[in-house]
Amino acid sequence: MSESTASALPVTFRPARTRIVLLTVGVAMFVVITTVGMMLEKLGPGERASFVFTAALFLGVLVLLSRPKVVADAQGVTVVNITRTRRLAWAEILKVNLRPGDPWVFLDLSDGTSMPALGIQPGIAKESAIRDARALRALADSHGSGSETS
Template sequence: MSPTDAVLAPFQPRWARLVAAVLSIVVLVSLVALFVFVRPNAATRLAPDDYLLMIVFSCVLWGILWRQATVRAVPDADGLTVRNLLTTRRLEWAEVVSVRYSADRAWAQLDLAEGDEIAVMAIQKADGDRSIQEARRLAALVNRYGTAVDR
């Protein structure tokens, strides 16, 4: 791997991915346990639509957990693709003015030339010292490739 490849490596949270994986397994085991161990009796009379609702709810949870596990920011020479929990946005380096990250923030934040801000959930406080290094690496990329002028 060349030094440029290392600098342009994707930003990905570690703990969020691990937690999402563990919770996905918990949801699966819970769903299987519900179907296997809950037997109909006077207190638990579940109709087929109740089981269907539990499957749908589990699928929604898996979808949310999958999206959390795939949060990332992918830099290249032209810009940055930021995939957060709900949105994915492609930014050109010229659109990014600065990177903000501190101990009181849950994740890094980009200040954009248009006056907007965007969270970078791929750099999360939960990752500790690694998140500080990753925020510095993102700021270095903005300085290296960016041409935005602060308004």
């Protein structure tokens, strides 16, 4: 990582293509299910409301699935996964791993645990995920006590 890129903090890593797909499908499903519920003539108001509620539930789940991101700044990293957010100091991150076959990046932490960082995932955009994992690894190496690994 170049010095100019390393100094360009804060930086946010997130699976943009996956996020676009999830949100687009969620909105489309909401519109279709709600429209079908309103067009069915034999449904009462409660049944129509249940269609809208079900559509909103599906949309809510897809919004949660599109939430993951990793935000790196001068003080450390904020990992936002599906339902949890955790703030890490640079010194807590020992290794940034994205091995072949991994569904997302794993952070090896100084307390002996490993934490998934779903904000960098090779699903739809493998090259982008590899580039982002390398950038996060370089930031961890330059800001913390981490060492470079595969």
